[in-house]
Amino acid sequence: MTAPAWGRIMEFYSGLRMDSPSGKALGLRTPTLRWQVLCAGICALLLTIGISRFAYTPLLPIMRNEAGLSYLAGGWLATFNYVGYIAGALLAATTAKLSAKYLYYRVGLVLGVLSTLGMAMTTDPVIWSALRFLGGLSSTAGMLLASGLVLNWLMRHQHKPELGLHFAGVGLGIMLSGAAVALMAPFLAWDEQWWAFGLLAALIFLPAWFWMPVPQALSTQAQAMSLKPPSDRTMNLMVATYFCAGFGYVLSATFIVAILEKLPLLTGRGSWVWVIVGLAAAPSSFAWDRIARNTGVVGALIIAYLLQIVSIVLPVLTEHAGLNILSAVLFGGTFVGIVSLTLTQVGRFFPANPAKAMAKLTLSYGVAQIAAPAMAGYIAAASGSYSGSLEVATVVMLLGTGLLIPLYLDERAHRAT
The missing domain is CATH 1.20.1250.20 (MFS general substrate transporter like domains)
Structure with a gap:
């Protein structure tokens, strides 16, 4: 595409405002x-x-x-x-x-x-x-x-x-x-x-x-909906456990299509494996909100971590098509919930600037997404299979679940007061 063409695209986007002719023509309002x-x-x-x-x-x-x-x-x-x-x-x-x-x-x-x-x-x-x-x-x-x-x-x-x-x-x-x-x-x-x-x-x-x-500054009434800023200990635990979640997520996301494509039922249908993950993920974050209302956010996170561990372990234990598809469903149904619950919680800790706090946790999640595939590549090259990488992911996710326990005890104590 030529430079003038790029320029016209940018001019169009920069002119998109609620009161612009483009906005009014499309019927869009504030x-x-x-x-x-x-x-x-x-x-x-x-x-x-x-x-x-x-x-x-x-x-x-x-x-x-x-x-x-x-x-x-x-x-x-x-x-x-x-x-x-x-x-x-x-x-x-x-x-x-x-x-x-x-x-x-x-x-x-x-x-x-x-x-x-x-x-x-x-x-x-x-x-x-x-x-x-x-x-x-x-x-x-x-x-x-x-x-x-x-x-x-x-x-x-x-x-x-x-x-x-x-x-x-x-x-x-x-x-x-x-x-x-x-x-x-x-x-x-x-x-x-x-x-x-x-x-x-x-x-x-x-x-x-x-x-x-x-965005606008929060009113006093809106600030009352926020949570008390966490201690350094709480933030450090959240960063560490979210790193573990990123580690488990990226290994499952990297290998789930390759694993299921080896099954006769899904050979050559990798795109549909991705659809299965998406179908499970789409309603899951809404469902995890409902679960968190009853168990607390950290309680819901512990359940989600444990279910994701099951999704990681199943392909290691069996080649049964149904159980491996269940693995994809569990993976899709948990990883978005973990992200949603974690980022919402930290956003409520810092309501004046939630994206900044969310970004700090995302950095730990992102570092895991770079480190884990590199490690997995070496393990797969040495062993000739994905099983070793998934076993490491299981251990890391178990560690992340353990790190949630002190946060859960703090949450229970807070809910009791």
Whole structure:
């Protein structure tokens, strides 16, 4: 695409305002309803996580076959995406002003669209790496910045400070990317599929842009819904246990498709495996909010960690197709809940700037996502299977569950008072 064409795209996006002709023509107005704000957050996740980040997962084998992407280059593209995500988390963690976070959120949406479209325009691994980095950077707009902005609006308007519905966008995004590739693959080449994802991202962009409200300082009444700031001990435990969750997540996410594709029932249907994970993930965050109301947030987290351990162990213990599909369902049904519950909790600890606190935890989660695959690669090369990596993931998740126990005891003591 030529420079003037890029310029016209940027001019269009920069002119999108509620009072602009574009906004009025589309019938979009300043958000005043809870469903509008939640829709903006979900669309931000669909764009930046479901498309900009996760579309690469089911498209990877197609790009290997059709675009000449090597195994080594494919691994590097994934690494650059994670590095971009951590860079975005660092930016969010070091930014205090709400106005700046809102600006970064909007920039992230634009980057999500442009980095997706850009993947179709080249076969240069260096340019692809830069685009995947930008795609990872945009992911923080949905996962961190949108989460903080939605939580800010909910608390300002005296709604329950829960992000379960918002984080349903992660599961919907996974389901969207997997189903889209499965349906497009028989008819479209690899670059045409990236074009299709880019156009879809541009459509989803609109509600994510227009319906996300400008953040404002919390009122005294809204601040009363927040939690007492945690001690250093509590924060350190949360960071450590979230690292363990990131470790378990990335190993399962990396190998679940490869493991299930070896089963006769699902051979050659890796995209549909991703859909199974998304189908389980989409309603799970909402369900975990309900569980947390009865057990407490940390109690719900302990249950989620234990179920995810089961999802990791099943492929090690058996090759039974049904049990391995159950593993995918349990994985999808737990990892989004763990993210949702953890980030919502830390956001309520720091209501004035929830995205900054969320970003600090996300850094530990992100470091695990870089370290774990590298370790898994060495184990797989030495053993010839994924079992050793999954066994290590099980141990790490058990450690994370143990770290939750003192937090659970603190939570019970607080609920009793």
